[in-house]
Amino acid sequence: MINSIRKNIKGIAIEGITLISAIIIIVIVIVMLLVIFIGGKDHLTWEFLTSFPTEGMTKGGIFPALYGTALLVIIMSIAAVPFGTITAIYLTEYAKENSIIAKTIRFAVRTLAVIPSIIYGLFGLGFFIKFVGAHIDGAFFGGELRWGQPNLLWASLTMSLLTLPVVIVSVEEALKTVPQDLRAASLALGATKWQTIRKVVLPGSISGIMTGTILAVSRGAGEVAPILFTGAAYYLATLPGLSDQFMVLGYHIYVLTTQSANVDQTLPIQFGTTCVLLLLTFTLNMSAVILRYRIRKKKNR
């Protein structure tokens, strides 16, 4: 009798603890979003998005950071999406399932995915800036410092390495949803393997390629560490080109909170910038989730 009551109490306690942990998580998310939204909602204006920072970054908008973020993810996608897609095509269409080369590539992709992002930053600094950039300067500009320093291009390429695994895995998943029957049908009509990939497999998996791109963009828009050494700037009065440093949303938040002359004065802008960044990544992720859901539904049909 007493024993069974004890067991009951134990059961209730465990259920209670698990429930409380779950609620804590929900509360944390809600509080976080609310604080950021309430603090930043006044800044979600067209003017805030389209004007330059003023008065030592205590007033004004975030346009250069938004512009830099957009350029960063665009150049990053131009590099990462075709490269990742081609790798995924090799893995699903050409490589034999258990060949050594396919296993090696898969291992490399998994490894890339778990490397801490700051390491990418260091790699970008060492490889793109100190090696590739410095050699370009030596060969074409007589040693004058042009490409051998942090800039938008190197930062974007570093970021593309970080997002490559996301693209490869998403595209691979999408290519696998194209039924084998369709490949056979195309080949039986006298199509070459490449024609089959180009005209049947790729059109059938375009939404997966889109998903991979969006996820990569979302990841790239939020990361700061990889661009810390490779191109992010504190403040710029002009909009950047490929060989310039650039402002970016994530780093801008860091600058406003820690490097500003008057942190309290920048507080509203910090909230505003955080709000914008959050909305941006949230929207991107949601659209990727929706696309992926549609693909899965198609696969199950």
Added chain:
Amino acid sequence: MILDKIHTEKMFLYYSEKVALKDISIKIPEKRVTAFIGPSGCGKSTFLRSLNRMNDLIDGVKIEGKVMIDNINIYDKNIDVVNLRKKVGMVFQKSNPFAKSIYENIAYGPKINGINDKKQLEEIVETALKNAAIWDEVKDRLGDSALGLSGGQQQRLCIARTLAVNPEIVLMDEPASALDPLSTSKIEELIVQLKEHYTIVIVTHNMQQAARISDNTAFFYLGELIEYDKTKTIFTNPSKKQTEDYITGRFG
């Protein structure tokens, strides 16, 4: 005189060291319907797929002996598989239209063969659909997705798609096994019409179907060609006991 379109001599097929087809020698006449029958796993589909080298797609498949089409060994080193498959078309068990419009499905083959003239493509599409007896059902909605067609229509569309490349031989791997009786009879009617222009080789589980539509029938069992003769002879007076047991339903 009827020519032999396809003939094999002492052909063996191995699935990574395991023998799947043993010593197949057969002569398949031009512009006739030849049916392959036999229980599941007897090798009839494997044999069919080796006639347009679709088995190449499977790892570890090895072929020995001769597989001749128009007196050329299709497993010779200098054979272009892509050209071979244009000449030897294939219709699969499960209809597999592309997720494109009806028109684009048919135009796919001609387009990859380099035909880009719109007028010419339209003609090819119309002829192919007419030859596959589906033109009247789809002529008003060529731009609609092929996936909206019924199963039977999809299969006739796939036949039309195969015909659009202008093959000489059409291989059919149980083309009606997933269809209802009405669609099946339409496909059967179509096959009989097609033999006027094409050499048809069809694999079927359905013995009545083989009896209805084929001129010659080959009976496969455990990877061997047990008996091959005029369809009438196979079904009324088979010379091997195994054949008789199978067609009278004693096994399989």
